[in-house]
Amino acid sequence: MPSAAFTLRPAALAILLAVAASPVFAQTPAAKPAAPASAAAPRSTPAPAVTPAPAAPVAAPATTAAAPTSGAPADPNAPPPAPPPPPLSDVIFTNGDIITLDDKRPAAQAVAIKGSKIIAVGKSKDILARWKSEGTEVVDLAGKTLAPGFVDAWGQLSRSGLFSVAARLQSPPEGRVGDTGALLRELREWSKGDLAQRFGWIIGFGYDETRLREQRQPSRHDLDSVSRDKPVIIVHQSGRQLVANSRALELAGIGRDSVAPAGGSIGRWPGSKDPDGVLEGSAAFALLGSLPQLPKEERQAMIQEGQGLYLRNGYTTAVEGRATADDLALYTQAAELGTLKLDVLIYADLGSSAQALKGSKTITPRYYKERLKLAGVSFTLDGSAETRSAWLTQPYKLPPPGKRTSYAGYPGASDEQAGELFAQAYASGWQVAVQANGDAAIDQFIKGLGTAADKHPGKDRRPLLVGAQTLRDDQIERLKALGVSLALTPRRLGLSLDVLKDDALGAERTARFIPAGAALKQGVPVFLTHDAAEPEPTPFGALAAAIKRAVGEDQQIGTLDALKAITLLPARQLGEEKLKGSIAVGKLADLVVLSANPLKTPADKLGEIRVIGTVKEGVTVFGGSEGGVPITR
Known part of the structure; x- marks a missing residue:
């Protein structure tokens, strides 16, 4: 079958165009095409070793009935024709830079995939001669770069989803908040939107008082000017500090006589015991825990939003650090619904989640269950x-x-x-x-x-x-x-x-x-x-x-x-080093297609590299607008 630069058969192309039409598609569950259980189903046990393919396609067995002559009626008693043999490989990537990160074979010209696994890595002519057969998709990288899918070491997938839809309070060059007035305008504008109405509270993320013109912390009085009826919270760019308005402090029970918890602090007005709204460390976490909780449907949406962000940035494995007991329940629900498209590992907050962790039958350290697994526990x-x-x-x-x-x-x-x-x-x-x-x-x-x-x-x-x-x-x-x-x-x-x-x-x-x-x-x-x-x-x-x-x-x-x-x-x-992190025979086909080779790109140009497509276990889970990678099943 001839190869083409990111072109597929009509059926596969139609699916690809649906994926490439909008990056948001990758953030919402979609109906999955029928696929062999061994190919696309989430792993609940370690994947079996790859069985070497035969040296050449196996010929279809001959049938005992002779083919009918032209114009002669078909013999109703003849056995059905034998199905064509399965392809030796589902996909072969070629004609681009391939970064394997495998010390035994640091570079290659082609990669062959069968099911969820990589079955061959090497020179293009050898891979095509050995592994291409009828039914194999040959993907022309057209000079782009294939690399292992990115693996998160520490992150907060669902928080990324929440912060991505909160009011953005970053200062230039990341954002447009240069002073306190601009910060308050961003919050007021966000408060008019549908998300604020559904959440019942107003949240902004990413402020840094050292980059504001006034060079001071916003206060609860500043946030009261946005709303006195709804809780208003702005989270510092470090994630360790926040400012709350009077309503949020009231809901959290924080007042003149409140004592800061160990590992935290409550800001006070100079010469007074009255809180100024600034909370750090464990005091900030305590306030967040006492606020009205989002409905489960909304929190599930935040997981999906965060998942979409990870996928379009090339991650095939993500981490939820400092997960609470509520987080464990939400991720368990997501796993049971089958909505996780990448692997998620949980570091449960030891202080608040130990009991829930011991009682969980879904989040365990040995095996993935519907793409969910326990990495360990965490604290600060x-x-x-x-x-x-x-x-x-x-x-x-x-x-x-x-x-x-x-x-x-x-x-x-x-x-x-x-x-x-x-x-x-x-x-x-x-x-x-x-x-x-x-x-x-x-x-x-x-x-x-x-x-x-x-x-x-x-x-x-x-x-x-x-x-x-x-x-x-x-x-x-x-x-x-x-x-x-x-x-x-x-x-x-x-x-x-x-x-x-x-x-x-x-x-x-x-x-x-x-x-x-x-x-x-x-x-x-x-x-x-x-x-x-x-x-x-x-x-x-x-x-x-x-x-x-x-x-x-x-x-x-x-x-x-x-x-x-x-x-x-x-x-x-x-x-998971036996399954992930490099492009090698026997590992999962967790891959990312990049617009340029990072090993050949100057440091000041690395930020310009774009993710063209993300593949999880041989299945495209994100396709960018510049083309894509094959939907193999």
Whole structure:
């Protein structure tokens, strides 16, 4: 069958055009074409090994009845004709750059897929001669790039869905909010829309007071001017801080006599006990938990919205970090409805979800059930350096208003509380993913993890440290000894450079902020994740920020290491390196088609690379407007 640049048979093309017509299509459940269970059905058990195909197509067996002569009536007793033999492969990709990330075969010219698996990788002439037969789709990449599907190491899929539809409060160049007045206008405009009417409250995401003209936090009085009847909340770009209006504070029961919970703070007006609306850390999370909950249908829609964002950015495996008990129930429902199009791994919030986790029959650590699986449990030990809520061993350059010059942030938990959380996780055999940014919090992480590992020994625990903004060299050595990997958000440096350098850390510590280079040099695995300030995951933004830094060039990493940090390495962290993360025989056909080869693209141009199509287990789950990839079944 002749090949063509992203052209398919009429039936497949019609489906592709429906997918390519709008990226929103990938965000909503659709009727699935009939397919063999082994090809497209969600996995509940490990996929079987691939059986080698025969050396050549098997000829159809001869029938005993002779073919009728022209004009002669057909013999009603003749057996039906034999069906044609199945194709040797369903799809062959060729004529483009293929990045395998397989050290045994780092580059290739063609890839063949059968069912959900990759069955051959190699030279085009060999693959076509050996694996092409009647029924095989040959996809001409037309010079584009095929790479492994991206694997999330740490994220919040459903929160991405929520924040993507909230009022966008980012400052230039990401957004258009340059001052408090513009922020309030965005909220008022959003409050007129259908989403605000259905939700019953008003939410904005991504503000950063250090990038506003007034250089101050918005207050509850500012938000009261948007609405006094509905709760109004704006979430900081760090995700660790928010501002609430008077109604939201009232619903949360926060007033003059409220005491800030451990690991959090309640802002007060100067010289008064009255809350000013600014909440940090656990105080912010507590308020969110006390607000009116969205209907389940709306929250399911947020999962679908987040899923669509991940798919159109090339991710075939996503993570929901710090999942609550409600999140577990919602994801269980999504799995049972069969609406998950990519694999989702859950890190359940240990403090709030342990009991629900033990009673779950759907979310387990061994197997996917309808594309849902447990990765482990998570908790948080401090805030972030840019909001001056990370717990440091040395004081901040400038303390926040009302704080002493010795102010160095604060812990999210006592040493005893942190030790109990680690012990509970290890006693239950759960992998841990812990958020800690300040070096004092990282010391607490190392102590608690080491004690739990000694008390509950086990193999291949794969603990994960998320954030690690002010990680020291001596701590890197200890992390390596404990088998810890790092999930880093390199874009945070560029987004918060001025406040980090001028207010929080000073020039020297800022140059070492998020030390990916030092960690890699000492053999600690590094994964790149998207920043909480971004409404959607942007893998090439993370790559660009890790490859070329604004300050601290010694902490940059190479392009190949960066690409592995969103594919092969997080797959290993999640225990799925035998199935994902590289293009190799026997692995799942989780693939992404890119407009350009990131290994050949300058760092300042990486953000221009577009995802043309995303393939999950041989089935197209996203097709962009520039063409697509085949709908194989």
